Amino acid sequence: MKDSSEKPRIATISLAGCFGCHMSLLDIDEALLGIIELVEFDRTPINDYKHFTQKCAIGLVEGGCCNASNVEELKEFRKMCEVLISVGQCALMGGIPSMRNSISLESCFAEAYLDGPSVYNPTKIIPQDKTLPPLLDKVYPCHEVVKIDYFMPGCPPDAELFKTILLALLNDDTASIPKELLHYD
Numbered sequence: 001m002k003d004s005s006e007k008p009r010i011a012t013i014s015l016a017g018c019f020g021c022h023m024s025l026l027d028i029d030e031a032l033l034g035i036i037e038l039v040e041f042d043r044t045p046i047n048d049y050k051h052f053t054q055k056c057a058i059g060l061v062e063g064g065c066c067n068a069s070n071v072e073e074l075k076e077f078r079k080m081c082e083v084l085i086s087v088g089q090c091a092l093m094g095g096i097p098s099m100r101n102s103i104s105l106e107s108c109f110a111e112a113y114l115d116g117p118s119v120y121n122p123t124k125i126i127p128q129d130k131t132l133p134p135l136l137d138k139v140y141p142c143h144e145v146v147k148i149d150y151f152m153p154g155c156p157p158d159a160e161l162f163k164t165i166l167l168a169l170l171n172d173d174t175a176s177i178p179k180e181l182l183h184y185d
C-alpha cells in the first residue's frame with residue numbers, strides 16, 4: 001500500500017447542487033475502498049476538509065455557479081486541480097437551480113421573501129447581510145466560468161461512471177470509458 005503522501009489527491013465540492021452527485025460517488029460502495037487504496041482525498045465534504053492542503057490531481061465539481069462565492073470556489077478548484085471534471089447536469093448545464101434564469105432577481109427575491117404563498121415576513125425585509133454571497137444574475141454552468149477538462153452527465157451520474165472515470169484517469173486511459181455509462185437524465 002502506498003504512503004498517503006505518494007498518492008494522487010482528489011478534491012470534490014458541491015456548488016449550486018443538491019449533494020445527490022456526491023451520494024452517487026459514495027454509492028460505489030466497497031469499490032470506494034479500492035479507490036482509497038489508490039488516492040488520498042483532499043478538500044472534500046466526504047472528510048469535511050474545508051481547505052486544500054496541496055495541489056490535487058483531480059477535482060470533481062458538483063453544481064453550477066449561482067452566487068459570487070461559487071465563482072470564487074470554482075476558480076480555486078481550477079487553480080488547485082490538474083484535471084477538473086464537471087459532475088452532473090447542474091454543473092454541466094445549471095440544472096434545476098437555473099430554472100430561475102428566465103426570471104429577474106427582483107422577482108425571485110419577491111417570491112422568496114415577500115409574496116410567496118408560504119411566506120410570513122411582517123417586516124418586509126429581504127435579507128442583505130454582508131456575509132451572504134451576492135446572487136449572480138443567473139446560474140452559470142461551470143465551463144462558462146473556468147476551463148473544464150471532462151464532463152460527467154446525468155442527474156446524478158451513475159456510481160459506476162465515477163469508479164470508471166477515476167480509474168481511467170489514474171491509469172491515463174480515458175479512451176477505455178464505455179459510452180454506455182453516459183446518460184443525460
Ligand code: SF4
Nearest residue numbers: 017018020088089090
Ligand atoms: S445533477 Fe442532479 S443529483 Fe447532481 S447536484 Fe444536480 S440535481 Fe443534484
